[in-house]
Amino acid sequence: MIFQRLLQFLALALGFTAWSGCSGEEKLYDISGTITYQGKPVAKGLIFFDPVDGGPQGFANIENGRYNTSASQQGRGIRGGQYNVRINGFDGQVGPDAPFGAALFPEHHFQVELPAQNQTFDYEVTAGKTTSR
Helix, strand or coil: CHHHHHHHHHHHHHHHHHHHHCCCCCCCECEEEEEEECCEECCEEEEEEEECCCCCCEEEEEECCEEECCHHHCCECECCEEEEEEEEEECCCCECCECCCCECCCCEEEEEEECCCCEECCEEEECCEEEEC
16 A cells, blocks of 8 residues: 555656656747838838747737737747748738738848847848848
């Protein structure tokens, strides 16, 4: 009887350890900042952080030039590393066939190294040239 209870306790302890410490989820960090185009905040848009080596994609909505990947802002954070970043920007003039308005520019792509920490990353979308601030 004691041996049986010891085995049950051991199984429960191992199960709890596996559930709490080995869930397989990585720590994600929030990234926020501003996105501008031609010196003005992007009214509406989307920003995606696609990890070069695979893994979870980070993303956020852009509203009045600002974005935040935190879950409380309906986004998803990053884990750090090399990322392919994609930005879609719109004028915010919403219509029946344009939920974000008219596109300000074609989908914008660039690559950046981001540290594994909460951070601010501001970006200016320019024609033919990409710069981060």
